[in-house]
Amino acid sequence: MPTHGFRLNNRAVSVESWDANQPLLYVLRGALGLHGPKFGCGLGQCGACTVLVDGQATRSCTTPVSRAAGRAVTTLEGLGTPERPSRVQAAFVAEQAAQCGYCTSGMIMVTTALLARTPKPTLDQVKQGLAGNLCRCGTHTRILRAALRAAQM
Amino acid sequence: MNPDSSAIRIPHSALSRRHLLKAGGALVVGFVFDAALPRTLTAQSRGATTDPSKPLDPAIVDSFLAIHADGSATVYSGKVDIGTGMRIAVAQMVAEEIGLPVARISVIDGDTGLCPDQGGTGGSNGLTRGGMEIRRAAATARRALLTMGADRLQRPAADLTIEDGQVRPLAGGAGVSIVSLVGDRQLSVNVDPNVTLVAPAKHTVIGKPLPRPDVVDKCTARHVYVQDFRLPGMLHGRVIRPPAVGATLESIEAASLFGIPDVRIVRIENFLGVVAKDEWAAVRAAAVLKATWTDAQTLSGHAELARHVREGAIDRDQDIVNTGDTADALRGAVKTLSATYFWPNQSHAPLGPSCAVADVRDDGATVWSSSQGTHGLRANLAKVFGLEPSKVRVVFLEGSGSYGTSGYDHAAADAVLLSKTVGQPVRVQWSRQDELRWDPKGPQQLLDLRAGLDASGRIVAWDTQMWLPTTRPGARAFLAADAAGIAQEHGMSSGLLSQNGDPPYETERVRVVAHWLKETPLVPSNLRAPGKIANVFAVESFTDEIAAAAGVDPVAFRLKRLSDARAVEVVTRTAQAFGWKERPSPNSAAKQGTLLAGRGVAYMRYKQAENYVAMAMDVTVDPASGRIAVTRVVCAHDCGLIVNPDALKNQIEGCIVQTISRTLHEEVKFDRSRVISDDFASYPILRFPEAPAVEVILIDRPDQPLMGAGEAATAPVAAAIGNAVFDATGVRLRTVPFTPDRVKGAIASASKGSSAGDAAG
Structure with a gap:
């Protein structure tokens, strides 16, 4: 059975999969036991499953595990902890930018990638940057504030 | 097979893994797990044990509250927090x-083994009813603690207070810790329903914008959603539902699963499911399993829905409001107006599709679910699946936001049926398509409105006719059991x-009649502000029509007809914060480059008895594309006593933004056989570039009862948008959603000189 090795949150991991097309999401949530990336649509339409692959925001629900081989994958777990949150996580907490919070992981991952690319974005750049991520609770105004706050931290 | 599954008739074609293996269809392969990685399956402690001495009777303080020896306390809430x-x-x-x-x-919250049955969470009753029951239990506990402290300190209870975990003299001096008075022992007192609560002037915690502890967990992947919950030995299940509503299963080809490891098929009549050790194997099996179904064409199609509803069989007609003969008054009116409004079926569309885990054993069943009514679900699961009710426990775990009755109870039933059949714990995760096709839907609503004015502009008659799905007693049927x-x-x-089908404004005679429909094409259920969302859309848009016909500014028109001081305040505060300039609609200076700009207002008192909410919005309309942009929202909100202003604002902002999505984008589309809007492309919801600036003004009334705020601010949104679009374009939108095509069509018909506005029904 094919083995796929990659770095996950700064550790080397190796997983076997019966299907090279198995989406990375199922590997992360299944064999690797993570909760950060969420299943929302399986179609790349909502962004809940977003992780960073070599720093790029990537939809893990439509990325085959084979494509992660040799790369560095970062999930919400890899950014920080309640005690030592990343600045984006801290900004989301400060703004209380969650209701159900199911989309939050994807929002934080995309914002992290966005700020790495555009350290001081305008409101409009943040809106465009998050255009691929859906929030059903209507927490948009707080998420936007959190992203802009993170940029100031 | 679980020996218990004899309770369920499993016909000849049910397949076990052994059959599949014999057919050469399955490969048993697994993952290699790197043990160095942390696994964060903390939820497994939830629901693992119950304490039989834990009381559940809502008459008893200990059912709601336990004070522990370490100085902490646990509150048990039957109502659940869905974000x-x-x-x-409550804390x-x-x-x-x-x-x-x-x-x-x-x-x-919501663990039927630990929490009293306080009824389902809905109708914004979480704090109003559930929270207040708990507060009265806590206040009764306070009194008991003061009495015990008085005994210990040898002072009158009236001279004591409780602060920082100590009963101490008001005048100062040594106190006694409440832990030493009660820690880990039951108080064994009944809740006094008339107990005196800490007076508003003495509040030190209520009214503070404390952060929600779940938010930091949600931002760091510590929060365990039902979707994250796992049990040892658990299988992943998927249910394959028919391609047409009402179709029956003719045959399946097990060999189509060749190459998918360790998967089993469960067929019980028309119930078809797969279970597998590996989730991706279950996903693939559900996708590729060849099944032949009959055709079925039982639905009206969404395009015909309004007509279908108007012509539908009526269960009964009911006078909701009747303050005089409106027909007579309409005949005598100097000016009359009439209009028809329509709200489509909408989906809850939770961002995470429904999920549940069930562990059905011979000696009982435990189900982990995000249901908003775990006690009701428990009773119904027991009844339908022949389980002993006292041995069924439903443990609430937050799912994705649900906003009413989405698919979660169905997912729980799926998991129970699969677990009972295969004799192992089963997790069922619905797909995006499962959710949007099969969640019970927010109902369609059709309203005919008429109003008559006298020569002085007084509203002398208002008549609302509404067509609504009827109520039939009993639980909503599980898809799996059917x-x-x-x-x-x-x-x-x-x-x-x-x-809210009647206007909140001074009106001489009002009649509201509900025509309760026997059946509707899609199974209806509660969806945020059920009924009120369309009724307020119709009433507040129609009020705007009347104001425009009278050539009066929409805010002034409303204020002139409101006498309740709290109503007047939310409208006035909204107008002030918005910078509302008095003038009638439509806007004579609407043109801004290629766009048309307008502003709109709406007001309502939720259920005519609860929250007062007013909101004003700025919109632009692009006449070339028909695209509406809501750019700014100002909302003044009075829900009585405020417990946590920041959590409240979060709810209100959510109500507003979510309803902008519902108003501009959302309609469940279906043909004669099936729901066809089954992903976020065909059932689009609002995206970030459309997010407006939202300003919420909270009006705190510590001396007034608190009212729930999970829904109220949704109700005025659609009318405020429609009124702003009218202000911008002179065109009245009466059918939701306000899609670009519909807006373009309405503008085109208006410019051809036909009556301005779209025609519903």
């Missing part, structure tokens, strides 16, 4: 009464749909 901040608000209310810091109070041929109730309910 609304209910848990922090604040309890902290206020028993004098423990909020950080030392944890809340367990498919498996298991007898069950087929109740129908979707919330209190007929409220």
Whole structure:
């Protein structure tokens, strides 16, 4: 059975999969036991499953595990902890930018990638940057504030 | 097969893994797990044990509250927090009464083995009813603690207070810790329903914008959603539902699963599922399993829905409001107006599709679910699947936001049926398509409105006719049980749909008649502000029509007809903060480059008895594309006593932004056989570039009862948008959603000189 090795949150991991097309999401949530990336649509339409692959925001629900081989994958777990949150996580907490919070992981991952690319974005750049991520609770105004706050931290 | 599964008739074609292996269809392969990685399956402690001595009777204080020897306390809430901040608000209310810091109070919600049955969570009743029951229990505990403290300190209870976990003299001096008075022992007192609560002037915790503890967990992947929950030995299940509503299963080809490891098929009549050790194997099996179904064409199609509803069989007609003969008054009116409004079926569309885990054993069943009514679900699961009710436990775990009755109870039934059949714990995760096709839907609503004015502009008559799905007693049927041929109730309910069909404005005669429809094409259920959302859309848009016909500014028109001071205040504060300039609609200076700009207002009192909400919006309309942009929203909101202003604002902002999505984008589309809007491309919801600036003005009334705020601010949104679009374009939108095509069509018909506006029904 094919083995796929990659770095996950700064550790080397190796997983076997019966299907090279198995989406990375199922590997992360299944064999690797993570909760950060969420299943929302399986179609790349909502962004809940977003992780960073070599720093790029990537939809893990439509990325085959084979494509992660040799790369560095970062999930919400890899950014920080309640005690030592990343600045984006801290900004989301400060703004209380969650209701159900199911989309939050994807929002934080995309914002992290966005700020790495555009350290001081305008409101409009943040809106465009998050255009691929859906929030059903209507927490948009707080998420936007959190992203802009993170940029100031 | 579980020996217990004999309770369910499993016909000849049910396949076990052994059959599949014999057919050469399955490969048993697994993952290699790197043991160095942390696994964060903390949820497994939830629901693992129950304490039989834990009382559940809501008449007893100990059912709601336990004070522990370490100085912490646990609150047991039958109402659940679905991302609304209910848990922090309840903790604040309890902290206020028993004098423990909020950080030392944890809340367990919706576990039927630990939490009293306080009814389902809905209708914004989480704090109003559930939270207040708990607060009265806490206040009763406070009184008991003061009495015990008085005994210990040898002072009158009236001279004592509770602060920081101590009963101490008001005048100062040594106190006694409440832990030493009661820690880990039951108080054994009944809740006094008339107990005196800590007076508003003395509140130190209620009214504070404390952060929700779940938010930091949600931002760091510590929060365990039902979707994250796992049990040892658990299988992943998927249910394959028919391609047409009402179709029956003719045959399946097990060999189509060749190459998918360790998968089993479960067929019970028309119930078809797969279970597998590996989730991806279950996903693939559900996708590729060849099944032949009959055709079925039982639905009206969404395009015909309004006509279908108007012509539908009526269960009964009901006078909701009747303050005089409106027909007579309309005949005598100097000016009359009439209009028809329509609201489509909408989906809850939770961002995470429904999920549940069930572990059905011979000696009982445990189900982990995000249901908003775990006690009701428990009773119904037991009844339908032949389980001993006292041995069924439903443990609430937050799912994705649900906003009413989405697919979660169906997912729980799927998991129970699969677990019972295969004899192992089963997790069922619905797909995006499952959710959007099969969640019970927010109902369609059709309204005919008429009003008459006299020469002085007074509203002398208002008549609302509304067509709504009826209510039938009994639980809503589980999809799984219907498919498996298991007898069950087929109740129908979707919330209190007929409220707010009457205007909140001074009107001489009002009549509201509900025509309750026997059937509707898609199964209806509660969806945020059920009924009120369309009724307020119609009433507040029609009020705007009347104001425009009278050539009067929409805010002034409303204020002239409102006498309740709280109503006047929300409208006035909204207008002030918005910078509302008095003039009639439409806007004579609407043109801004290629766009048309307008502003709109709407007001309502939720259920005509609860929250006062007013909001004003700026919109632009692009006449070339028909695209509406809501750019700014100002909302003044009065829900009485405020417990946590930041969590409240979060709810109100959510109500507004979510309803902009519902108003501009959302309609469940279906043909004669099936729902066809089954992903976020065909059922689009609002995206970030459309997010407006939202300003919320909270009006705190500490001396007034608190009212729930999870829904109210949704109700005025659609009318405020429609009124702003009218202001911008002179065109009245009466059918939701306000899609670009519909807006373009309405503008085109208006410019051809036909009556301005779209025609519903």
